[in-house]
Amino acid sequence: MATSRASAAQIFPGKGLGFLTLGMSLHNVLTRLKAHPQTYPAIDVAYSPTEPLYQPVIVQLPANGLRLRFDGPDQRLRLIEVLDFSRIILTYKNLEVVKGLKPGEPQTSQSGPSFRHVYNRLFGPSYPGEYIPPAAHSPYGTYVLSYPGVAFSFPLQSSAWSEQCDFVALMSSSAASPATSMAIFQGASWPEVRSKMFTQQPQYPRSPALIGKTKESASDEIEEVKIHGAGKIEFIRRGSPPFWITLSETTPQDLVAELGPPDAIYRKNDRRIMIHGAAAGGVTAREMSPSPSRGVDSTDTDHSSSNSITDDSDDEEISPAAAVDPSKLAAECFFNYFHHGFDAFISYPTTPGPAFPGSDLPDPSPPASSSQLTVTKIILHGNVPGSYPFNRHRRSRWTIHLDSTDDSLTSETPYEVISSRLKELWKGSYSNGAEERALQRGMVLNRGWGESPESSVEFLGDWEESTGGKHRSGSAGQEGGQGLGNTELFGFPGLLFEVLKNGAVSCLTIY
Structure with a gap:
């Protein structure tokens, strides 16, 4: 060269x-x-x-x-x-x-x-x-x-x-x-x-643009997201105090004040996945939040400005967000924070997911009718190598706090372990075994039809097994690995997990 x-x-x-x-x-x-x-x-x-x-x-x-x-x-x-x-x-x-x-x-x-x-x-x-x-x-x-x-x-x-x-x-x-x-x-x-290279705390931030910057000139980066249940989410930052998001209360203005304007604003009008909400007619257990068999649209898995379940581009609108005015948003949309590793769904207030059983938090009350747009969902991206949306967001690390002392479920925990723990936690909330099985049944999500993965890198090793064992090959800028890109969705109250075949959580939606 x-x-x-x-x-x-x-x-x-x-x-x-x-x-x-x-x-x-x-x-x-x-x-x-x-x-x-x-x-x-x-x-x-x-x-x-x-x-x-x-x-x-x-x-x-x-x-x-x-x-x-x-x-x-x-x-x-x-x-x-x-x-x-x-x-x-x-x-x-x-x-x-x-x-x-x-x-x-x-x-x-x-x-x-x-x-x-x-x-x-x-x-x-x-x-x-x-x-x-x-x-x-x-x-x-x-x-x-x-x-x-x-x-x-x-x-x-x-x-x-x-x-x-x-x-x-x-x-x-x-x-x-x-x-x-x-x-x-x-x-x-x-x-x-040599022995601690991959475990010691890095001295410099994830973005070199933050080196030497003050809080006033650049938003601090997020180190970890703590999920407390009942719509309470804590964002731990590198040098600034943590800030909290309360679903259906935190406003877009609050987000911009803490994190600056989003990298993009994404609007999607497609609601064909709502058909799965029809299977939820008899659900009463603590308003069980959607497993994939119920109310999947409440999480709107299509959360990225460059990541669509379907190839109907007419249903989507992507807007630059450099000059966003949160007070003038006219409709529901996603705030995409690619460099922070998450998206926020901006919508009209709904009742967040319930508190975790045994926690000190009360269940949220239904919100009063309001025309004020709020943050109703947070989508945390895993940026797992081999997954369909790889490199669209930086990796977001999270911890689920089931009580004040427990932080054992993390973004690195295999989903099999997470599922076993949450099933035991929510065991008493189902009316019968049939309801429990129905609400925890996985649903296949295909991310491969339509646009191929927008990545110009070559993967050495297997493309995620869910794509039919394809290899991501070719030099930079070439497409390869034309598999289906399937993942599975699993739901628990207030949480929706998108899981790869290797058990890694590719995405976690909190609502």
């Missing part, structure tokens, strides 16, 4: 590389990369199809010689690796990490910086590094020279290594080759951070 000095990436040890900042969300990184297809023509995403929320997600940029590693639960950038120095120009304090190649000199993946250049010119003296013996019968081991926040790996002849050697003299000799890779991480040294 041809590069120019103008496109050189600056190294910031412990912080990032160029625009890539440690702690950035996977959604933010992919969005930035996809916005520059000429610079990043190939984007490969590797993930675990069985444990996508536990195992790291890896983004590879083969044309740029980069590999990015994100933790699974929070999807935040933890490690930046340069694997091919010939495909990217790197600078540190205005010095080139690899001196420019001479005209006609071939570019190879071995064109990394020498130990002498790193040690004497770029980063200066350091403590002795870590020697890793060779695997199998290779004559070369690896010497890792580590500085705070950055490390280099050099091939070293195993026959030359000894614990008593002068490492500077040895690494400056012909026994050592130029560096083959570089890592940028958060920590004092590579050996120290």
